[in-house]
Amino acid sequence: MATLEHTESPGHGTEDGVRRRDFINIAAVSFPVAGAAAILVPLINQMNPSADVLALASIEVDLSAIKEGQAIKTIFRKQPLFVRHLTAAEIADADKVDVTTLRDPQTLEQRTSAGKKQWLITMGVCTHLGCVPLGAGEGENRGEFGGYFCPCHGSSYDTAARIRKGPAPKNLEVPKYAFKSDTVVAVG
Amino acid sequence: MSFPWANQYAPKNPFMKWMDERLPLPRLVYNAVGAGYPVPRNLNYFWNFGVLAGAALGIQIITGIILAMHYAANGAIAFDSVEHIMRDVNSGWMLRYAHATGASFFFIVVYLHIFRGLYYGSYKAPREMVWLLGLVIYLLMMATGFMGYVLPWGQMSFWGAKVITGLFSAIPVVGTPIQTWLLGGFAPDNAALNRFFSLHYLLPFVIAGVIILHIWALHIPGSSNPTGIEVKGPQDTLPFHPYYTAKDGFGLGVFLILYTLVLFYAPNALGHPDNYIPANPLSTPAHIVPEWYYWPFYAILRAFTSDFILPAKLWGVLAMFSAILLLFILPWLDKSPVRSGNYRPAFKKFFWLLVADVLVLGYCGGSPAEEPYVMISQLAAAYYFAHFLIILPIVSRMERPLPLPNSITEAVLEKHGEATA
Numbered sequence: 001m002a003t004l005e006h007t008e009s010p011g012h013g014t015e016d017g018v019r020r021r022d023f024i025n026i027a028a029v030s031f032p033v034a035g036a037a038a039i040l041v042p043l044i045n046q047m048n049p050s051a052d053v054l055a056l057a058s059i060e061v062d063l064s065a066i067k068e069g070q071a072i073k074t075i076f077r078k079q080p081l082f083v084r085h086l087t088a089a090e091i092a093d094a095d096k097v098d099v100t101t102l103r104d105p106q107t108l109e110q111r112t113s114a115g116k117k118q119w120l121i122t123m124g125v126c127t128h129l130g131c132v133p134l135g136a137g138e139g140e141n142r143g144e145f146g147g148y149f150c151p152c153h154g155s156s157y158d159t160a161a162r163i164r165k166g167p168a169p170k171n172l173e174v175p176k177y178a179f180k181s182d183t184v185v186a187v188g
Numbered sequence: 189m190s191f192p193w194a195n196q197y198a199p200k201n202p203f204m205k206w207m208d209e210r211l212p213l214p215r216l217v218y219n220a221v222g223a224g225y226p227v228p229r230n231l232n233y234f235w236n237f238g239v240l241a242g243a244a245l246g247i248q249i250i251t252g253i254i255l256a257m258h259y260a261a262n263g264a265i266a267f268d269s270v271e272h273i274m275r276d277v278n279s280g281w282m283l284r285y286a287h288a289t290g291a292s293f294f295f296i297v298v299y300l301h302i303f304r305g306l307y308y309g310s311y312k313a314p315r316e317m318v319w320l321l322g323l324v325i326y327l328l329m330m331a332t333g334f335m336g337y338v339l340p341w342g343q344m345s346f347w348g349a350k351v352i353t354g355l356f357s358a359i360p361v362v363g364t365p366i367q368t369w370l371l372g373g374f375a376p377d378n379a380a381l382n383r384f385f386s387l388h389y390l391l392p393f394v395i396a397g398v399i400i401l402h403i404w405a406l407h408i409p410g411s412s413n414p415t416g417i418e419v420k421g422p423q424d425t426l427p428f429h430p431y432y433t434a435k436d437g438f439g440l441g442v443f444l445i446l447y448t449l450v451l452f453y454a455p456n457a458l459g460h461p462d463n464y465i466p467a468n469p470l471s472t473p474a475h476i477v478p479e480w481y482y483w484p485f486y487a488i489l490r491a492f493t494s495d496f497i498l499p500a501k502l503w504g505v506l507a508m509f510s511a512i513l514l515l516f517i518l519p520w521l522d523k524s525p526v527r528s529g530n531y532r533p534a535f536k537k538f539f540w541l542l543v544a545d546v547l548v549l550g551y552c553g554g555s556p557a558e559e560p561y562v563m564i565s566q567l568a569a570a571y572y573f574a575h576f577l578i579i580l581p582i583v584s585r586m587e588r589p590l591p592l593p594n595s596i597t598e599a600v601l602e603k604h605g606e607a608t609a
């Protein structure tokens with residue numbers, strides 16, 4: 001091995017000019033780089049939600065006590081969930097809007113369960129920077145469009161919880177849910 | 189690196205000689221902040237703020253390490269452990285107030301330090317690296333202060349964490365996974381609180397490391413001065429010790445008086461009362477505001493209210509980060525060869541307009557997101573960018589500077605003559 005080195009002179013390597021020593025250099029550097037990159041994966045991934053956080057309980061909500069025009073706040077995945085019983089007037093308001101003019105075009109129909117247009121179930125998390133909008137509690141400010149109003153940076157949502165004004169880019173998120181009966185809904 | 193006429197370190201004491209041959213730490217100190225470092229003789233009090241920022245960091249590290257001895261980074265008891273510090277720990281109330289007020293004073297002196305640099309053109313060649321490292325320190329301070337404010341786990345802590353990590357969710361596609369990754373969950377909780385504590389403990393020491401680089405870079409050309417002209421000879425400088433150790437010592441005394449006045453008489457004046465309400469994920473405070481030192485940037489964030497190609501939210505986030513990142517290219521935006529604002533009549537006017545603009549932004553950032561504040565923030569944010577990207581490059585080309593003195597000494601003598609005449 002050592003004698004080989006002596007006889008080698010520049011440009012005297014393989015056909016394409018790559019010498020044995022260059023190859024060893026590249027291999028010696030790339031091997032630890034690949035190793036270091038592999039080690040980075042767990043170092044970064046440890047910051048993602050842990051198993052207990054991910055073990056999301058799905059919840060059941062009893063709708064029987066929510067009167068027309070009322071809304072409740074509950075907790076789903078450690079975040080607020082709004083369940084709102086829309087009045088006929090609120091449904092009419094939401095249907096009146098020309099969907100094409102909306103920032104995040106969706107109809108009330110698409111945002112509710114089939115035949116259950118009066119039950120508007122959304123996350124209570126403003127799509128701007130995550131505040132809890134007002135409007136689900138008794139007597140809270142529902143904003144210009146009668147739905148929800150986020151006090152943080154002034155986003156207004158309508159009666160289908162669609163974004164109408166302010167900095168938020170999207171409608172309030174509708175989580176996955178299913179009606180188990182007329183008065184019980186399972187979220188998650 | 190220093191001027192050739194700098195005093196030479198010459199240990200007299202045999203122990204110091206022995207030490208110098210083995211670990212020349214005293215030599216390093218002598219050359220960095222002792223009689224071996226020649227400094228322009230005409231520095232004014234605006235040159236005190238670097239040392240004051242260092243003192244403020246020292247106060248934060250000492251009080252912080254003590255708080256960490258009594259604090260518990262667990263969502264269930266964090267708030268109570270801070271109340272425990274306030275009520276039960278011996279002198280705990282004082283140490284906590286010293287840390288919270290200390291953070292505000294740290295930012296006050298750093299802002300004055302930064303605006304000193306802006307006015308006197310300290311960011312220009314050959315001190316660009318000093319300026320860039322200073323901005324890195326500033327970014328690290330913002331991160332440290334933000335994570336520290338989350339630790340007491342009050343309402344503003346919780347919602348501040350939610351809103352600030354929510355900034356990342358504006359990034360297309362990967363935004364929400366990044367936010368979840370930062371928080372270790374879907375909303376701020378134990379995982380977030382723990383990692384914020386870990387990083388809040390670490391970053392001040394990273395800051396201390398970058399400060400060493402900042403001073404190293406500074407000591408290569410040496411300090412600038414209010415005239416902005418170069419040192420020409422030994423008559424232009426004085427040794428750092430005892431001249432500037434004395435001046436900085438005096439400044440430190442004034443700083444400590446002001447700091448302790450707030451600490452003992454108005455410790456909550458700079459904080460938000462809502463942070464004395466325990467964190468509640470179901471109820472957003474009516475009006476979320478970060479600590480006062482982020483207000484100008486918060487106003488820029490909120491200034492974007494309608495979509496234009498990109499969503500309004502993304503614009504706000506981009507603008508807020510650019511407002512700081514812009515300062516990284518400042519040395520190349522201002523082409524004027526004259527450093528000091530004292531000799532730049534047009535620049536000087538725009539400098540004060542910028543100061544006023546940043547104060548207006550700060551005021552709007554601390555106010556609710558309503559009219560007229562939104563509109564004022566929009567105008568002020570536009571002006572902020574215009575100042576750096578349009579006004580400064582144009583002014584630096586068009587302006588006719590006043591005649592510069594021939595040397596620092598000449599400027600000093602001239603001023604002295606005027607003062608006594």
Ligand code: HEM
Pocket residue numbers: 245248249250251252253254255256259270284287288291294329332333334336337338339340388389391392393395459463
């Ligand atoms: C760059 C320097 C630092 C800054 C700007 C800073 C800033 C802050 C701020 C704004 C708070 C919230 C105060 C409140 O409202 O109660 C805080 C809390 C805290 N900091 Fe720091 N800090 C710094 C360095 C440190 C260091 C070195 C430690 C050492 C571990 C530390 C430990 C703590 C602890 C335990 C708390 C929670 C207790 C409390 O809320 O009073 N900090 N910090």
Ligand code: FES
Pocket residue numbers: 126127128129130131150151152153154155166167168
């Ligand atoms: S978080 Fe709702 S408007 Fe910003």
